[in-house]
Amino acid sequence: MRHRLKDVAERAGVSVKTVSNVVNGYQHVRADTRARVEEAIAELHYRPNLSARNLRKGRTGLIALAVPELDTPYFAELARHVVAAAAEHDWTVLIDQTSGGSEQERKAAGGIGEHMIDGLILSPLALTADDLANLDGLPMVLLGERVDRGAADHVMIDNVAAAREITTHLVGLGRRRIAAIGSQRTPEGASARLRLAGYAAALAEAGIAYDDRLVAPAPAWHRADGAAAMRHLLTAGVRPDAVFCFNDTLALGALRALHEAGLRVPEDVAVTGFDDIEDGRFSIPTLSTVAPDKERIARLAVELLAGRLTTDRDAPPRELVAPHRLALRESAPLA
Amino acid sequence: MRHRLKDVAERAGVSVKTVSNVVNGYQHVRADTRARVEEAIAELHYRPNLSARNLRKGRTGLIALAVPELDTPYFAELARHVVAAAAEHDWTVLIDQTSGGSEQERKAAGGIGEHMIDGLILSPLALTADDLANLDGLPMVLLGERVDRGAADHVMIDNVAAAREITTHLVGLGRRRIAAIGSQRTPEGASARLRLAGYAAALAEAGIAYDDRLVAPAPAWHRADGAAAMRHLLTAGVRPDAVFCFNDTLALGALRALHEAGLRVPEDVAVTGFDDIEDGRFSIPTLSTVAPDKERIARLAVELLAGRLTTDRDAPPRELVAPHRLALRESAPLA
DNA sequence: CCTGATTTCTACAACGTTGTAACGGGTGTT
DNA sequence: AACACCCGTTACAACGTTGTAGAAATCAGG
Numbered sequence A, B: 001m002r003h004r005l006k007d008v009a010e011r012a013g014v015s016v017k018t019v020s021n022v023v024n025g026y027q028h029v030r031a032d033t034r035a036r037v038e039e040a041i042a043e044l045h046y047r048p049n050l051s052a053r054n055l056r057k058g059r060t061g062l063i064a065l066a067v068p069e070l071d072t073p074y075f076a077e078l079a080r081h082v083v084a085a086a087a088e089h090d091w092t093v094l095i096d097q098t099s100g101g102s103e104q105e106r107k108a109a110g111g112i113g114e115h116m117i118d119g120l121i122l123s124p125l126a127l128t129a130d131d132l133a134n135l136d137g138l139p140m141v142l143l144g145e146r147v148d149r150g151a152a153d154h155v156m157i158d159n160v161a162a163a164r165e166i167t168t169h170l171v172g173l174g175r176r177r178i179a180a181i182g183s184q185r186t187p188e189g190a191s192a193r194l195r196l197a198g199y200a201a202a203l204a205e206a207g208i209a210y211d212d213r214l215v216a217p218a219p220a221w222h223r224a225d226g227a228a229a230m231r232h233l234l235t236a237g238v239r240p241d242a243v244f245c246f247n248d249t250l251a252l253g254a255l256r257a258l259h260e261a262g263l264r265v266p267e268d269v270a271v272t273g274f275d276d277i278e279d280g281r282f283s284i285p286t287l288s289t290v291a292p293d294k295e296r297i298a299r300l301a302v303e304l305l306a307g308r309l310t311t312d313r314d315a316p317p318r319e320l321v322a323p324h325r326l327a328l329r330e331s332a333p334l335a
Numbered sequence C: 001c002c003t004g005a006t007t008t009c010t011a012c013a014a015c016g017t018t019g020t021a022a023c024g025g026g027t028g029t030t
Numbered sequence D: 001a002a003c004a005c006c007c008g009t010t011a012c013a014a015c016g017t018t019g020t021a022g023a024a025a026t027c028a029g030g
Helices: A005-012 A016-023 A031-044 A050-057 A073-087 A102-110 A129-133 A159-172 A190-205 A223-235 A248-260 A294-309 B005-012 B016-023 B031-044 B050-057 B073-087 B102-110 B129-133 B159-172 B190-205 B223-235 B248-260 B294-309
Strands: A062-067 A092-097 A119-122 A140-143 A153-157 A178-183 A215-217 A242-245 A270-274 A288-292 A319-322 A324-327 B062-067 B092-097 B119-122 B140-143 B153-157 B178-183 B215-217 B242-245 B270-274 B288-292 B319-322 B324-327
Touching: A005 A016, A005 A031, A016 A031, A050 B050, A062 A073, A073 A092, A073 A248, A073 A294, A073 B073, A073 B092, A092 B073, A119 A294, A140 A294, A153 A159, A153 A294, A159 A178, A159 A190, A159 A242, A159 A270, A159 A288, A159 A324, A178 A190, A178 A223, A178 A248, A215 A223, A223 A242, A223 A248, A242 A248, A248 A270, A294 A319, B005 B016, B005 B031, B016 B031, B062 B073, B073 B092, B073 B248, B073 B294, B119 B294, B140 B294, B153 B159, B153 B294, B159 B178, B159 B190, B159 B242, B159 B270, B159 B288, B159 B324, B178 B190, B178 B223, B178 B248, B215 B223, B223 B242, B223 B248, B242 B248, B248 B270, B294 B319
Parallel strands: A062 A092, A062 A119, A092 B092, A119 A140, A140 A153, A153 A319, A178 A215, A178 A242, A242 A270, A270 A288, B062 B092, B062 B119, B119 B140, B140 B153, B153 B319, B178 B215, B178 B242, B242 B270, B270 B288
Antiparallel strands: A288 A324, B288 B324
């Protein structure tokens, strides 16, 4: 029931290649031939076999987006933007979940089955520079923290600056015992280290001593981890008057823990997050956060990939910084 | 820098087909030949070209999951389960965003480029029975409301029963002015109609008159729509003492609007949702909701598809109902 | 050491598409 | 009228893989 170029060609009384030319919008086809072919295509419901086309052309029109978790709002929102940006280049996006495992990430980077995708946008957690070095060929754009200087194209935001800005905002609200939630000592914790550095820098600027006990680790950055870390801070007796959470889901968990402890936000404890996910615009209270320009991140990533796929296959890797801004809402309001 | 079977064959001093046999784990290969070939594969970093393999085999190992929105938590969570279930069948999942447009859905159903995917799991909003009838060939499983009796394999939950159960729960809490948020009169609103029917049935069972003014429509089922609908109900002066929202994001929006209006949940107004998304376990208050077994839904869908791809290509379409349960939390607690 | 069965391996063709080269017929230029 | 040129079309080969059929090597039993 599936038809091939050959079937269409026979029906239209032309050669296979002429049908191919019509399908591909090749210019030099006489109007009446084109019409006849198109009629035959419609009658047979012909659809090109992309596997064959890909084999012949050496490209698949497919790019992959590999993220640690699909059901993390930040990545879901990012994925939407990537899909939209890729569509403008006539690419279909294959979304892959790596679970942050280095094995999975290497597999994704290895090509999800070589030759199946033209390029990869990877948001790495566990991938090391060595892993990247072993990957010859597949054009790749990394999102988030730098794995290693100049290993591949890269799109990021200025994590240190952003963390510093929002911490400074908390300082501006008169808070002095500002906690941080989300620190990680594992190699995967590159974002955590940068955000912690920004936090520390802001404190130093304000002349506030850095207090280790106010910094709570979080194994993952989920709501449950945020809640647990917040509870830990509250029972440890360090009495924070503000909390900078390293992402929004941590912050939502922290809000929950504060609520359960009977503390008011922002009166007793101001809370800030990072990522500007949809949830934070409707939580109670709404969440002050760092808002990376996700749309821009996605667009830059796709365009870097596009560049690598066309002209500059061997150009030196580029690093682009996407803008961010502070979205100040109820949990740590403007003043 | 990319190598083919031929390169490996030359290096190992065997035929191309023997290398293919090794790659595919074919039995009758002598141990020492196998070793020699594997060595050559490793040295050349050989990776099979899947486009070629797919062309030859007629299958791609790729299935698509088409959902209306990626950044809707319900679909994101569902996607994760589908990816996991598909992995057990050695399938890679191509996730496609249809935006709920019938054009996009038809395109997805049409194959995302024919021959590129072996099958499709589609969560349709706008697709009609006619659309489906026009799709010859591509094995497909539908999620959610039935488009038309017996048009394709189908996995669903019992929406009417679930809506009735949670409404009855609200009745059991002594609520009598129970509002509903999320009704839709468009053709896309199949879920809305079923959930509304369950709501109405529960009211009838309890001897409560159905009051039109307590039923608020929502163009989409996002947080903003839930908040708007809730505000509308509050200003309309119908004074509900409970709200059944047709999904969780609507409910989170409603919680927000109630908070802004200074009403307490659940004391003044009890709130329930539908979907059991992660957010609802950490919101303030936590959300009582219908919890469909997403893991089961995903598994059933993948298995239906697997069946269709192997044995029963032309078996009559099957309909499977996945279980659900009530997850009762603070917004409408157990008693 | 021969015969026949079995294991191991190979040559060839095919999957459906598109790039290349080439062809015939028309058009315009000299 | 001869020529070059362009347009529309075609035949053929190739992309890298695997199924088929069968050849070559190995083994078992007498």
